[in-house]
């Protein structure tokens with residue numbers, strides 16, 4: 001019986017959190033993993049650990065395209081197939097084919113916030129090289145305009161403005177329970 005329970009636990013699909021910088025993917029992902037009893041991974045942290053250097057250094061030395069290649073490798077071969085809540089870096093789903101790959105591997109929740117909220121949540125933090133510019137508000141507006149169509153088709157949408165993190169985690173947890181049951185039922189042979 002204990003064995004059967006363990007086997008069932010092993011089959012839980014990954015939950016990927018995607019969305020723009022500052023929407024709360026890393027923070028909410030940690031809380032969600034605790035609630036769901038799953039491992040938490042952050043693509044940014046995994047890349048930094050594997051590279052032995054922080055993201056701004058990778059961008060400065062190697063450029064953004066190289067960082068996107070590291071994200072590609074993380075998704076395709078750098079993380080477990082199941083049982084994980086994965087907080088993705090904000091640009092990870094913008095490369096062609098990445099959304100499809102995440103959806104093939106699990107469930108995808110996309111977090112949203114207004115440009116004002118994004119600015120207030122990211123200002124004063126130098127760890128996001130794309131926002132280390134003279135006018136971060138303008139950069140946020142430009143990047144959002146470019147990326148929003150991609151985020152809108154990336155997965156189930158969750159709005160985070162004026163929402164306590166615990167509420168966001170609860171909403172996504174409900175989505176995960178509902179959709180993972182549906183997935184498991186679909187996979188069961190008739």
Ligand SMILES: Nc1ncnc2c1ncn2[C@@H]1O[C@H](COP(=O)(O)OP(=O)(O)O)[C@@H](O)[C@H]1O
Pocket residue numbers: 019020021022023024025026027028087121122160163164165168
């Ligand atoms: N719903 C929220 N309400 C208030 N602050 C938040 C919320 N979500 C995230 N934050 C804060 O915003 C900052 C960025 O969050 P983070 O999880 O790093 O975002 P992301 O990984 O999407 O870039 C952190 O300081 C975090 O505590």
Ligand SMILES: O=C(O)C1=C[C@@H](OP(=O)(O)O)[C@@H](O)[C@H](O)C1
Pocket residue numbers: 019020021022025026044055088089090091092127128129130
């Ligand atoms: O949106 C992006 O292109 C990026 C988002 C960052 O992660 P967060 O979304 O967790 O800030 C990090 O991967 C890198 O600075 C690039």
Ligand SMILES: [Mg+2]
Pocket residue numbers: 025026027044087088089
């Ligand atoms: Mg993050």
